[in-house]
Amino acid sequence: MDDLFQQKRQSYIEIGQIYFWTATINKWQKLLLEDKFKEVVINSLVYLTKGKKIDVFAFVIMPNHIHLIWRINELNGKEMPQGSFLKYTAHEFKKLLNAEALSKFYVNAVNKSYEFWQRDPVAIHLYSPEVMCQKLDYLHDNPDKRALEASDRTR
16 A cells, blocks of 8 residues: 555656656766767667667757657666666766766766766656647757757857
């Protein structure tokens, strides 16, 4: 009975369901500006898709966060695919950064020295076609709003 009222984490994902998922770079740093970091994200999604661990319906990569509309189909070994995604991309980001850039992600933790992704990404269950369309519209509009804001500042 206690499990019934226990609050789930923001990042909770149930296998077989579709979610709007947001993962943010630690301290909102703009790590994803360069194509080489975007390629890491895309390569990880492609790998998990080819292995039938996930289905990706839509995504956008912003300078400091990503949004996905996806479904988790099965575990990737012993872990959920979103955990594999975050772990793999973090390892690859570390390889691509020089010492100075890497120092911006340093954390004094027992289990790691660097943290590229903020803890507990947000997962919103897309329980109806209407909610899915709303999130898809948001995903499509997100980059446009940023571009418009940037162009207004430069005028």
